Amino acid sequence: MKKLIIALAASAALLGGFSTGAQAQEKKKVCFIYVGSRTDGGWTQAHDVGRQQLDKALGSKVETPFLENVPEGPDAERAIERMARSGCDLVFTTSFGFMDATVKVAQKFPNVKFEHATGFKAAPNLATYNSRFYEGRYIQGQIAAKMSKKGLAGYIASFPIPEVVMGINAFELGAKSINPDFKLKVVWANTWFDPGKEADAAKALIDQGVDILTQHTDTTAPMQVAAERGILAFGQASDMIAAGPKTQLTAIVDTWGAYYIKRTQALLDGTWKSEQIWDGLKDGILTMAPYTNMPDDVKAMAEETEAKIKSGELHPFTGPINKQDGSPWLKAGEKADDGTLLGMNFYVEGVDDKLPK
């Protein structure tokens, strides 16, 4: 069924490509593949906002077709290939699960350039780009430790991939820097997008006693449940303040627009080359939504941490850090290298969960 949707969507995109291609042959095509709906209020919406900014900035030189709701897995390959075949010059595939599919299609189309978000497999015509979300998670952890009365937060996770594990660890480390006994409960929803299931996970965590909620899934449903139950929560990927005006403490807001404009400009200038980019708060690829629903001293602390991370004074993964079982990982003052972070498959001490393998 989903195959049909993709086939239809892809052929629609193809037709669209042909009809507009005739009148604007000069224009480069910068294409986007989304895992969710562009109005999901979270992850995919953040990418689409970036695409719209690109359209605004370079709209006279590029067009920006996109495919949304492309499921991860084998179907993704067909969708990406259709995009490549339809004359795209640069294709952004915006979900971790598109990694192997993007690698395969990039091999087949050496003249098309690809950029894969949050992955780690590159090629001469395939760049990767990622955001140091963990910097924001660390700040959230600190806020949680200040704001939680019980010293217990709930984390709605999607899939046990390094990206998500890294976020959980950064949150716990931030919290422990304030309250060494802080505990974190994790529930794996095993989906990026299912409002109902995300809400169920939120309810389960609240019923188990957490009084702060954070999520690594795509919709505002957990925020809504938190608002209803009167606890505090953090937004994810987009500013979710509308879903919880009295609930959201802050949100990690993905701001891909500047990056998309920079890379498209490089394509137009002919200076595009494959890189593995991992930018952070200081580069503006992620920003923190306004610090709300917290006292001024907590806000001041959060702002100070944010400034320290931006200046490079503070790296969230700085030792001494023990692994979950208590065995040492980083010595005092030692910083985790990017390779270890990008392949992270273990918890740090204090996370109250067994990591699915």
Added chain:
Amino acid sequence: MFEAILLTVITASTPLVIAALGELVTERAGVLNLGVEGMMIMGAVCAFAATQMTGSPYIGILAGILGGGAFSLLFGFLTLTLVANQVATGLALTILGLGLSGQLGEAFVGQPGIKLQPIVFPLLSDIPFFGRVLFRQDLTFYLSMALVVGINWFLFKSRAGLKMRAIGDNHASAHALGINVIRTRYLAVMFGGACAGLAGAQLSLVYTPQWVENMSAGRGWIALALVVFASWRPWRVLAGGYLFGAVTIGQLHAQAFGIGIPSQFLSALPYAATIVVLIIISHNRRTTLINTPASLGKPFVPDR
């Protein structure tokens, strides 16, 4: 704690039960409508839009029912009047519903929804535990329970239900006996659509009071599967729906509690458990065959 879990289970199971009951009636009349997911999401968007515009979730519920019912008419027209292939038309209905609802709902994305509030029965709701669980629910829960009882009575105790089952089992014979096959099937299809629409309304007004594209997230397909595994019996649909909901919520709690079972296994558990249990309760092939509508999915063209 147990009470809190049970309340979450009810919210999660209700849309599955309602949509599956509607499809059960449609299939008992011999029509296989695979468009449940599409009708459900249309119900969700209509309900949310109407609620936002009028401020009343009850008008929203009505809009969801009407939206799902009206959308199913398209399926009815194509498969019953034009005798198109039911499987292909049903799949197309789902694709159309998902796309169309996205278009219709674009203006409502991100708006905070209005939740359908519970109806509290005085006195009854004061009974410890059962009162709080059963008599402080919203309209959709009461409707789901009424539907189980009502459909069971209709199918197995009423003359009209008997006629409908006759059509589902052998439309040629039913036609020869003078029963209006096409008209009954239209009504059954519309009933199925209305139920799917109501289930969708529950999603966007109770479960998660918001509108997001694709928010049904496959629940229509689960409802379809429930009908088959429940061997077309309303009470088994109720049991299957609640079992599925209970295991879904239970595994989330198990994770939060930290029992250390791999979450992938736990996530697959609702599907596995529901299938196993429903296979066991319908293991008798003879009774299953008796319950299966023999004309299911077969096209019917009156011979005169």
